[in-house]
Amino acid sequence: MTTAPSSKLRLIQAGVGGMGRTWWNHATNASPDFDLVAIVDVADAPLAEAGDALGIPPARRFKSLDAALDAVQADAVLTVTPPTVHVEHAQLVFARGLHVLTEKPIADTLENAKRMVAMARDANRQLVVAQNYRFMPHNQTLRRVVAERVVGDMGHGHLDFYIPADFTGTFRETMEFPLLVDMAIHHVDLIRFVTGQNVRRVTAMGFRPAWSWYVHEPGLKMLLELDGGLPFSYSGDWSARGLTTGWSGGWRVQCAEGSVHLDNDRVTVARSERWGKNPSRVEIDNDPQPLSGQARLLNDFARAIRTGTPAETSGADNLWSFAAVMAGVISAREKRTVDVGELLGA
Numbered sequence: 001m002t003t004a005p006s007s008k009l010r011l012i013q014a015g016v017g018g019m020g021r022t023w024w025n026h027a028t029n030a031s032p033d034f035d036l037v038a039i040v041d042v043a044d045a046p047l048a049e050a051g052d053a054l055g056i057p058p059a060r061r062f063k064s065l066d067a068a069l070d071a072v073q074a075d076a077v078l079t080v081t082p083p084t085v086h087v088e089h090a091q092l093v094f095a096r097g098l099h100v101l102t103e104k105p106i107a108d109t110l111e112n113a114k115r116m117v118a119m120a121r122d123a124n125r126q127l128v129v130a131q132n133y134r135f136m137p138h139n140q141t142l143r144r145v146v147a148e149r150v151v152g153d154m155g156h157g158h159l160d161f162y163i164p165a166d167f168t169g170t171f172r173e174t175m176e177f178p179l180l181v182d183m184a185i186h187h188v189d190l191i192r193f194v195t196g197q198n199v200r201r202v203t204a205m206g207f208r209p210a211w212s213w214y215v216h217e218p219g220l221k222m223l224l225e226l227d228g229g230l231p232f233s234y235s236g237d238w239s240a241r242g243l244t245t246g247w248s249g250g251w252r253v254q255c256a257e258g259s260v261h262l263d264n265d266r267v268t269v270a271r272s273e274r275w276g277k278n279p280s281r282v283e284i285d286n287d288p289q290p291l292s293g294q295a296r297l298l299n300d301f302a303r304a305i306r307t308g309t310p311a312e313t314s315g316a317d318n319l320w321s322f323a324a325v326m327a328g329v330i331s332a333r334e335k336r337t338v339d340v341g342e343l344l345g346a
Contacts, residue, residue, distance in 0.1 A: 009302055010073060012038045014065045014089060015080035017046030018170065019103060023080055024050050027294035033302035038072040040065050065089055069096055076126075076305060079103065082171045083181075087112040094123040101128045101301045105185045106318050110326045110343060117315040126304040127315035128297065133186045134193045134313065135296035137286040138265040139248055143194045145260050145284060150269055152256030154195065154230065159187055160250040161236035162243070166213065174215045177206050179238040180328050184220060187249055189313075189321040191224065191232055194253070198320050199232075201225035203337045204328035212239040222328055319344060 011034040016024055020041070028036045038060040041047040051061045062068040065077065069092060076099040079089040086107050093100050100120070106129045107113040120127035133139055146154060161183070165172075172178050192198060202224055206217035218238035226232055236249075251262035258271035258279070267286070272279035291299050297313070304311040320340070327338035 008035045009033060009075040009305060010035055010037045011076050011078060012036075012040065012065070012068050012072060012074045013078045013080065014040040014068070015103075016041045016050035017043060018080075020080035021046065021050065023078065023294055024054060027298055028078065029054055031295070031298045031302075033298055034076070037074055038062060038068045040068050065092055069093070069098075074098060076101065076301065083108040087116055090116045090119055090127065094119045094125055097123065097125065099126040099128075099301070099305050101130065101297065102315075103130045104189075104318075105181060105325065106315060106322050110319075110323055113315070113319060113322050117319060120315055126301065126311065128301045128304060128311045129313050129315055129318040130294070130297055131186065131189045131313040131318065131321070132293045132297050133190055133248055135289065135292050136248065136265070137289045137292060138246075138262060138267060139190060139194070140289060141267045141284055141287045142251065142253075142260065142262050144287060145267055145269060146194055146253055146255075147196065149255070151258030151260065151271055155254050155256060156230060157191070157195070157232040157251065157253045159191065159232070159234050159236075160245055161187060161234075161238075162240040162245050163238060163247065164241050164244070165238050168213065173213075176216045177220075177329055177332065178214055178216060179218045179220050179236055180204065180206060180222075180332070181325060183238065184222075184234065184236065184328070185321060185325050186247075187234065187236075188224070188324045189318070190248065191226075192321055192324075194251075195226060195230070195232070197227040197230065199224045199226055199324035199327075199340050201337055201339055202324055202327035202331050204331040205335075206332040209237065209239055211241075214239060217332075220328075220332075222331075224324065 016039050040062045047061050077093045078101045080103045086102050167173050204222040207219040208217045220236045222234040224232045246265045253260040261268040267284040269282050270279045300311040323340050323343045327340045331338045
């Protein structure tokens with residue numbers, strides 16, 4: 001398939017309820033790169049809501065992706081579905097020579113994630129993962145300030161995440177390790193993005209507070225060892241009431257001459273001498289971004305399709321983020337430190 005750079009690509013969105021609604025309401029409905037030519041959902045209500053809002057006729061609303069692919073000409077598929085469905089959708093799409101943008105996490109298991117990356121490679125098609133947090137202005141700013149060594153070389157870091165998210169009635173309510181697998185994938189990917197380093201070893205402990213409304217463990221304590229032995233810690237609870245962090249978390253990156261912080265989506269740089277008396281504090285304006293979040297992901301996806309160059313959040317790159325999360329799952333279950341490279345064979 002060849003597509004002229006000036007023409008719009010044809011997109012099928014699978015999954016239009018829940019997070020899928022965020023996609024069609026804020027990104028796929030107004031993309032300069034894609035025309036939304038069909039929608040898919042197993043449930044009637046979100047299919048009707050999305051179709052009516054977007055002006056998509058009933059003939060292009062489908063209960064299965066297979067049916068949509070049979071009936072509609074398309075260049076790519078966005079799958080906003082539970083992780084267990086992603087590998088099935090990837091197999092269907094790549095077999096027909098189309099490209100895939102998948103919501104995070106990339107898959108339900110590391111083996112299926114590897115299969116998806118291999119399928120994309122064998123089909124010579126693009127696989128992109130929706131790690132949209134990278135493209136938020138405050139996270140772009142945090143990365144730049146750390147990379148510029150404004151307060152010297154980085155030595156270690158920490159990230160807090162506390163939001164009482166209520167997913168009652170969804171797959172997240174009953175999934176194992178909901179914070180670690182479904183949300184901390186964003187934070188682990190951000191740690192890689194901000195520091196420019198891969199996660200090499202993971203030690204994790206999951207827990208379920210007595211007040212939690214989740215079936216499994218929404219609490220997490222985790223120690224990550226990055227390239228060169230740099231330590232980075234993580235603490236979170238998806239059922240924590242009281243003061244909350246931003247969705248990107250609360251950060252402290254400790255450097256040789258001071259610290260870099262992210263709180264409530266604002267970056268602050270603090271500098272002090274020994275004993276920490278009278279530290280200076282400077283709040284950094286967020287770097288302006290022409291596109292952010294899902295809009296940036298769609299733009300990167302289109303560019304990858306048109307140029308044949310993998311996107312920043314390609315499936316192959318994302319294996320390092322997802323494998324670190326899966327290492328955390330193994331660590332929490334087996335109470336041991338897990339080597340990420342060994343899981344990837346790298």
